[in-house]
Amino acid sequence: MRDREARNQEATSGIEVEEVALPGIGLRHDFQTRHGRRVGVVSHLTGKRELLVYGIEDPDSCSEVVRLDTDESDTLAELLGAPRIVEKLATMREQVPELQVEELSIRSGSPFVGRTLGDTEARSRTGASVVAVLRNDRMIASPSPDFRFESGDVVVVVGTREGIEGVAKILGG
Amino acid sequence: MPAGTRLLIELGAIVFALGILGRAARLIGLSPIPLYLLAGLAFGKGGLLPLTTSEEFLSEGAEIGVILLLLLLGLEYSAGELITNLRRHAAAGALNLLLNMTPGVALGLLLGWSPVAALAMGGVTYAASSGIAAKLLSDLGRLGNRETPVVLSLLVLEDLSMAVYLPILTALLAGAGLLGGSLALLIAAAAMGIVLLIALRFGRVINRLVFSPDDEVLLLRVFGLALLVAGLAEQLKVSAAVGAFLIGIALSGRVAEDARNLLSPLRDLFAAVFFVFFGLRTDPSAIPPVLAAAALLALVTAITKVATGWWAAQRAGIGRLGRVRAGTVIVARGEFNIVIAGLAGAAEPRIGPLAAAYVLIMAVGGPVITRFAEPVAARLFKLAGWRSRAAAVAVSPPPGDTEKR
Structure with missing residues (x-):
């Protein structure tokens, strides 16, 4: 299921990432994992981030949302990316x-x-x-x-x- | 006591009381707007604690409050965003306008008001409160949801349509008639077009001219510019609020970001003054007689908003539960509905009490509805035998997948 407003981008890994503009708030990026789960990130204009895990029952909504301040999202990126x-x-x-x-x-x-x-x-x-x-x-x-x-x-x-x-x-x- | 001292004491007491009310609203998860309105009703003539000296000052403050509300709204969006949304969601925007303005207009006409006052009442029922909706989306953790871009687009289009609606209403209220109304619309449309064009083409130049790394300088520049343009727009009979909105749109990037942070506290203060002033000018004894009409209007326009959100979300391919969320989150009405009623207050004195009662119901009821609609709808859909999309596709989790539901 694709959003009408989504722009698809290919990450360096070759995975297709959807980018959706959230007017007045920022941007949302998300993609589907090989195991069938959808994960994403909301990037606020203020620099805050929200880590999203989409639900299984209702794939339109997030079953988990974790709010991250700038230093916290840096730490997470470091853990995942380093x-x-x-x-x-x-x-x-x-x-x-x-x-x-x-x-x-x-x-x-x-x-x-x-x-x-x-x-x-x-x-x-x-x-x-x-x-x-x-x-x-x-x-x-x-x-x-x-x-x-x-x-x-x-x-x-x-x-x-x-x-x-x-x-x-x-x-x- | 000299009048100046009395003014200080009254103002201090009001602002301090608003601080306590705002805190109380946060504690119970409510928008503070209905409480500010109630405070205004209590301070007004025939209220519990009638004010004596500060009304004139509050009136000026209220005007600045409207300008700041619209300026900050414009700062939220860039010209590019507005145009993309207009292109993609014009149909949903039109349906929203039709479904939600009609009940207000119809009620106004039924009550025997002039067509202009009925048009103003249409504005009162039309726009959802983007402030309340944005807060709800964030509080309920729905920013990442797939229906949220649809909701935000509807809100953007509502705000954009205000730039067309407000000048027409202002001109008609000023007794300009059909010709004057069309003229105001032409001027507003031309101004809108020019601002969008300038913002798209020369956005960088404008932002460089206005930008200053010094917070104080930037605050004074942006606030001064907004007041100046609002005043000029008023002079051209195009509504001061629209002038401020256009300035907000023309500014983008770093300037908009910094100005938003700097001006938000100022907006919060003056917007609170505006809501109090609106309550102040409304006669509390005029509210009980219109309560039934307001409740009926609230019921009808809650249904029309849910229908709008449902339809727009369905068009974007969102599942049933998402459609319920999209529809209910935009039920709440708030700031701009009161702005519109405030503009029309002089032409039709009965609009104030009705709008106040209506917004009180909607600002309190809207958030409650959207909090409880999702679990209730989920249960109803299950009873009706509608399976969720994921269940229908029957995805079995692949081996090694140990996530929690």
């Missing part, structure tokens, strides 16, 4: 041999302790990108430009050999 990013990187490395993944640590002497990812201008200067940061055994996937480094962070960088060396030089000072 291992996948590592997996994807592994396959990418196999497919594109010249692409390298390297872990660089931020030492206490680095000029970027306490400064943001955006400040490094790593991508524009070297072409390599920071895809994740490991901190205290936790993975912060796709850190935003305002992400602030701490000493002891391990930065996961993807790029060419030269690109990664360039980032190492910037971070090392």
Whole structure:
């Protein structure tokens, strides 16, 4: 059953995701799992999220709705997405041999302790990108430009050999 | 006591009392609007605690309240959203207008009112309260439901049709006659078209001109602009409210988002003042005689709203229970119904008490209906032997699927 107002999009996984505009509220995305359940997310304009699980008896309504604040939805995305990013990187490395993944640590002497990812201008200067940061055994996937480094962070960088060396030089000072 | 001091004391007492009422409404899960109206009735002439000095101030505040209500409504939507909805749901919107305006107009004519006053009464019964509906959808966890886009589209179209309806009504009420009414409609339609076009084409430029990272500057700019345009629209006899609505639509993106956050508290304050003022001007002793008519009207228009929602949801391929939810969530009437009755109050004094009684019933009854309609309908459908869609398809959960129902 498709909504008339739905726009179908294909996620990178190949699964078709429906996108429906909710005027004045935000957007709803949902898809059907292989086991026949429908799950989705309402993204409020305010940044809040609602995790949706649709009912079995009445597939038009949600049997479970979980409200998430911005930090909570980030955490959930991290839990669901982080291992996948590592997996994807592994396959990418196999497919594109010249692409390298390297872990660089931020030492206490680095000029970027306490400064943001955006400040490094790593991508524009070297072409390599920071895809994740490991901190205290936790993975912060796709850190935003305002992400602030701490000493002891391990930065996961993807790029060419030269690109990664360039980032190492910037971070090392 | 000097008049200024008395004004402060009266105003303070009113606003403080509204705060207590608002809290009470939240506690029992009600919209605060009916309680504000009741407070206004108590403060008015012939009420429990008649006011003496603050009425004039409240009257000005009420006018600002209407402008802010419409401005914030416009800020909710972008021009693009309005146009897509108009294209996709025009048929449901037209049915909604026909089914829900007719009972009000008919009752007005039956009571021997002038055609213009009957048209205003049609407006009172037409629009659902988007404020109450949005709150219900969120509180009942229905935002993700598949009938919800249909409901929201109906609400968007109602709001959009206000931009056409209000100028016509304002002109007719001003005694402009048919010619003046058409002229006002032309001006409003032209203004609407121009605003939509500008908002679609030059939205970024406008937003850059208005935007400021400084909250204070942005608040003053947007609020000032809205008052200015509302005043100019009033001067052109197009209704101040529509001017404010158009400004809201023209602003989008970051500006709209920030302005919404900044202006919401201001809107809450002045809208509360507006509802109190409406109650204040309504004679409480005029309500009991119209109570029966209001109850009948409430029954009829509750049925017509449910029918509208049912039909629109069915068209979108929603199952029976979803149709019941879509129909009942839009039964509640509230803010704009009172706005319309307020506009017509001078031309037909009897509209105030009837509209007040009607909105009191609908604002309290609507949310109750939609809360209980779903379980009741589910049971009825089961008794009638209608199986839910999933049961009819008979999906057996695949192995390894251990989710709870």
